[in-house]
Amino acid sequence: MNEHNEQESQKRARAYAIWEQKGRPEGEHDEHWAQAEGELRNHVPEQTSADKESQSTAGPASKAAQIEPGDEASPGTPGTGENICPKCGGSGRVGQSRCPDCGGTGKVVEGIGGA
Secondary structure, eight states, X not given: OOHHHHHHHHHHHHHHHHHHHTTOOXXXXXXXXXXXXXXXXXXXXXXXXXXXXXXXXXXXXXGGGOOOTTOSSOTTOTTEEEEEOTTTTTSSEXXXXXXXXXXXXXXXXXXXXXX
């Protein structure tokens, strides 16, 4: 594929992603195409939620985003909050070892509310 066809293909794919990201509205294809063209020209594409998701699962997770055995959900999940680990009392240690439930942080992620 030559460079022009490659650029057109990238532009088309980006315009489609923008259209999906905006809820697939009708009649705005010119705006999406122009936005895609501008982003590719400046090499600074706006990330879609799918782009962000693939990046967050692509490499090793940061320590803050890891789920420990005592967590009920990933950190930052809506409807959750941090609490003191009940196994270690927030110390991060059980005896001489790192707490197996919180991974040594002294905190666990729990659901909040009463659903």
